[in-house]
Amino acid sequence: MQVVCPHCQGLNRSPAERLQDNPRCGKCKQGLLPSHPIELNQAAFGRFVQKSDLPVIVDFWADWCGPCKMMAPAFAQVASQLQGKAIFAKVDTEANPALSQQYAIRSIPSLLVFKQGREVTRQAGAMPAGQLLQWAQQVIG
Incomplete structure (x- = not known):
């Protein structure tokens, strides 16, 4: 599987069965996932x-958004639980307005799921950790 390093943005390949072993970037040697x-x-x-x-x-979130701040710990918890099965990312809509516009973000928090470069689903609104975990497991397959 191809994975982009979150530190140096280098492209790395790793066998799917080794993703759970916390692979390291070949370029910067930091953790890929x-x-x-x-x-x-x-x-x-x-x-x-x-x-x-x-x-x-x-x-997609903003610092001034109360529901975004409430959901942030749940999003981090689910990211930890599903490490190696999906990449969890955050985009600050205030700092990146062009991305918000490109993806027609009308309310925040909004969760978008991409598979092989295409948006496959989205969910608007904050969710507690249990519901977020269940939703994420469904959408990543």
């Missing part, structure tokens, strides 16, 4: 969703 959500910006977003063979679950 962190147990926490990664921050994506306009420059890195396209590379991650286009080049990653793992599903990418993106939380």
